[in-house]
Amino acid sequence: MRKVIKPEILTKISFKKYGKVISCEDSDSKIINEGFAKKHYELCIMDANEKGGKSTLHIYEAKKREFPLKISMLEKHPFFSQTFMPRSTKPFLAVVALGDKKPDLSTLQAFITNGNQGVHYDRGVWHFPLISLEDNEQFIVVDRTDCKIEENKLEECIEYHFENEEIILHKDN
Numbered sequence: 001m002r003k004v005i006k007p008e009i010l011t012k013i014s015f016k017k018y019g020k021v022i023s024c025e026d027s028d029s030k031i032i033n034e035g036f037a038k039k040h041y042e043l044c045i046m047d048a049n050e051k052g053g054k055s056t057l058h059i060y061e062a063k064k065r066e067f068p069l070k071i072s073m074l075e076k077h078p079f080f081s082q083t084f085m086p087r088s089t090k091p092f093l094a095v096v097a098l099g100d101k102k103p104d105l106s107t108l109q110a111f112i113t114n115g116n117q118g119v120h121y122d123r124g125v126w127h128f129p130l131i132s133l134e135d136n137e138q139f140i141v142v143d144r145t146d147c148k149i150e151e152n153k154l155e156e157c158i159e160y161h162f163e164n165e166e167i168i169l170h171k172d173n
Contacts, residue, residue: 002166003105005071007093007112010119015111018096018125020044022085022118044120047081048144052152056145059087062132071095071167074103074126075159080144084130085118087138094119095128095169102160110169126160133171 008014012021020043027040046055074097086092095110097103103126113119118140121127130139146152 001105001164002168003108004168004170005095005108005110006170006172007110010094010111010113010117014109015096015119017098017107018109018119018127019081019122020120022083022120023116025116044081044083046083046142047123050079050144051146051154052149053080053144053146053154055142058141058143060084060130060139060141062092062130062137062139064133064135064137065093065131067169067171069131069169069171071128071162071169073159073161074128075157076124076126077121077143077157078124079154079156081121081123082143083118083120083141085140085142086113086115087140088134089115090132090134090137091115092133092137092139093131093169093171095131096121097126099126100124105165105167108167128169131169 015021022043024040029038029040032039048055091113098107
């Protein structure tokens with residue numbers, strides 16, 4: 001089976017079944033620090049506490065992807081959510097799907113951010129690894145750590161590799 005996907009504009013409504021869009025736009029906020037800062041709060045709630053885990057912050061440095069891009073696999077984190085927030089204002093792409101044991105290709109979608117948005121994948125959402133449009137882009141990533149405690153360890157990532165499907169992502173919508 002051959003499937004070509006093109007990204008659509010990332011919006012809170014279009015992404016809702018996969019997670020949340022992380023953006024200051026239309027968020028709850030309040031003025032703090034004697035008027036010198038505006039706090040945009042509760043943009044997403046991390047789901048990382050399974051089996052004694054805690055939320056942790058990473059910085060990923062991504063390499064530029066070439067297009068058209070073959071989507072050869074998807075991965076999911078069955079026991080925690082994951083958030084990606086760019087440190088620049090450059091757009092990036094997210095490819096997602098729903099499904100239990102394997103991705104349901106009828107739900108496969110690609111999204112392009114506006115450069116000021118991040119994405120929060122709900123627990124168990126299938127997604128393609130980070131798709132940067134520029135070299136050496138940095139992303140703040142929040143997900144789960146087991147705190148290096150053996151009894152806190154769990155299956156962190158499940159990968160599904162496509163064998164009979166050819167999925168091609170074009171950059172432009």
